[in-house]
Amino acid sequence: MRKEYREYHFDRMVQSIIHFASLAYDGTPKEAFGMFRYAPRFREAIETILKTGEPGVLLLKMIDKYLIEVLTAHERGKKIALCTFNFSPGVLKPLDVVPICLEPVTTLGVMMWLRGLGEYLNYCCEIGFTETSCSAQRGALGAYLAGLGVKPDFVLCNSIGVCDTNATAFNFAAEYLDLPFYQLNAPPLLTDERSQKYHRQDFRGLISFAEEQTGKKLDVDLLREVIIETDKQDMIMCEIEDLMRLVPSPVPGIFNVFMYSAKYIYGGSKEATDVMASMLEVAKRNASEGRAGTTSGKEDARAFAVYVDHYSAQLRPWSWLDSKNISHLGCMMNGFWPVHAPYAEENLKEGTYIMDSTNEDTMIDSLADQMSRMPMVKQIRGPYDDPHQWLSDTMASIRTYKPDFCMYTGTIGCRNTWGAIKILARDTEKMGIPTLIIFGDAFDHRITSWESMRDKIDEFLTVRGILK
C-alpha cells in the first residue's frame, strides 16, 4: 500500500465526504451546485444521489449518522462487530453493538472515490488473500486490516454455504486481527422444518455469542422497536416495489440501491424508514402524473439485474441507464422476501418471512427468518434451480416487473453465481428475456472499465432490438 494511503483513516475519510455532501442541500440548490465545483472527484456520485431530492439527502444523512456511530462507538462504550452485508443490523441494536457493514462501506468508497479502492484491494492480496477473493470485502477490509479504521471487537458472518469467498474473507479477518468469530450457517434448503429449526437455533447462538462479547443481555424493549420499525420498512418497500410493476415504472432506478443500502446499513431504524417513506412519496407522485422515474419522465426499456449492480465508476451505470430512459427495476440485492413482496407469488409464500412482535421468542424467530432470507443467503445457498433459490426468484421478479432485458455482472470471485450464470441465462432467454452476461467486477473497475461495459450493454441493446 502506498505510503500516503497510510496517512488517513479510510472510514473517517468516507464519513467526511458523506457528511459534507449531506449538508449540501441545507443551503440553496445554487449553493449546493456551486460547491460541487470544488469537489470534482466526488461530484458525479454525489450529484446523482442529490438529484433525487429529499430521498437522496435523507440517505446521505442516514449514512453519515451510521458512520459517526461506527467512528464513536468505542468512545460511547459500545462494541463493534464486523458484519457481512446480508446481515440484518436490527438485531445488533438491542445487543448494544454497532456493526461495520463491510460491503456497504466498500461500496461507499468505490462509488465516491474516482480511483476506487485499488490500494486497499491490493493490500489484502499483499497479506494473503488471492486476487479472486471477493472484492466486496477486500476494499474496506484492506483498510481495516491495515489498521486504517476503527478496530472491530468481533466478527459476525452470514454467508457460509452462500458464498465461500465472502465467508473466508471474514474468517481471514478474524484470524488476522485475532478476533472472536461467529458464523451463521445456511443449509442447502430453506423452507423445510429441519432447516427452519436450524436457522432459529443458529440465530439464538449468535445472540448468546454477542451477549458474551458485550457482557450485556438482549434488550427486549429495543428488540420490539426494531421489529415494529422493520415491519414498517417492509411495508413501504413492498409498496414501492408494487409501483415498479407499472409501465412506465414511476420509481427512479437509483431508488433500488437506496432501498437496499438503507436495509443493510440501518435496517430496523427510524432513519431507514424515513428514507423509504420519502422514496415512496416521489414514486407515488410520478405514478399519479403517469411519469416514469427517469429524469426525462419517459421509459424506453425496462432492465433487471439478476445479480448485483455495478458500484464502481461514480454511479455512472445508473446515470447512463437514466440517460437512455431505461427503468432499472432492481437486482438480487432487492430480494428480501417479506410476506407482502409483490414478487412473492402464492406458490412462493413459503419462502417469505413476517415480523411478529408477540413475545421475545416470536421476535427472535422473525429476525432469524429474515436473516435466512437475506439477499444471496436465500438465493444462492444451494443448486441454482432448487425451490426458492436463484432461478425461481429471478423468474418471480421477471414475471412481476416484466423487464425487457436482464443483465449479469460478475467475475470468477463471484463463484456461486459465475458458475451457474450461463444456465440461468439460458433459462431467462427461454422465457423470452434477452440476457446479457458481462465479465466485470462491481467493486473493482480495474477488471473491466465501466466504459468497456457500457459499450457492451449498448451493443447488446442495439443488436437485440431493445432500444430502437
Place this chain on the structure above:
Amino acid sequence: MIVAGCDVGSLTAKAVILNEGKMLSYAIIRSTARPEESAHSVMEKALEEACLSFDDIRYTVATGYGRDNIPFINDAVSEISCHGRGALWLMPGVQMIIDIGGQDCKAIKLDKDGRVVKFTTNDKCAAGTGRFLEVMAKLLGLSLEELGTLSAQARNPMDLAAACTVWAQTEVIHHLNNGTSIEDITAAINQAMAKRVAMIANSLGVERNACITGGVAKNVGVVNYLEKLLGVKLKKPPRVDPQVIGALGAAVLAYERLERNKEC
C-alpha cells in the same frame, strides 16, 4: 450514389467506398491514438484509390471503438451489427460469423433473415485475439503470413499450455532454447489461438453456414485448426480483405439508409 463505411479499430482503421451498392475501393491503415485522425487518414486513402474526394460522399456510417469521435460521419452503428451486415452482403445465407480482430474476438449468430440474434466476445484477457499472434510472430522473427503458413510444415506439433499471452511467450522461449523447430512452435501457437476461439464460438453453438472474418482470417494455420475443432468448413470473404468486413457492413448500411431516406 457514393457512400462510405469507416471502421476505427484498436489496432487498424478500415474504410470502404461503395457506388450504387458496388465496391469501388477499400483501405487499411494502422490506428493512431486519435480515432478522428485515423478515420480521416483511412478515408483519404480509400478515396484516393477510387479517385474521389470527401465531397463526393453522400452518406458515411462509422463503426469500431472510435466511432463516436469521428466528426464527418452521418451515423454510428455498433460493430456487431456492421460485421453481421458486411458478412451477409458478401456471403448470402451465412448464419454465423467468427471475427478475430486485433484486440477482440467475436462470434455472431444471424437468423435466416440475416438479423443478429446473439453474440459473444472474449473477456478477461487478450488471448484469442490478433494481438497474441503479433506478439508471437515478433518473438519468432516471422511475419504474420509466415506464422500461418509455416505451421503446415510441422512434423511434431506441440501444445502450448499457457493461455496468457505473456506466459505463452515464456513457454515459446523455452521451446526455442530446447531446439524445437520453428514449424512445430508455429503450429502450437496457431492451435492455441484456434482453441481459444473455438471455445467462444462453441458457446454460441456452431452453425454449418459459418464464416471467418477479421485480420486473423488471413492466417491459414489458425483457420485450418479452427475448422478441425469446430467440424465445419469456414467460408472466407470473397474478393475482399477479411479485415474490412466491419467497414463494408457500415458502407452497406450507409447505402441502405440513404435509399430509405430517398423513399421518405
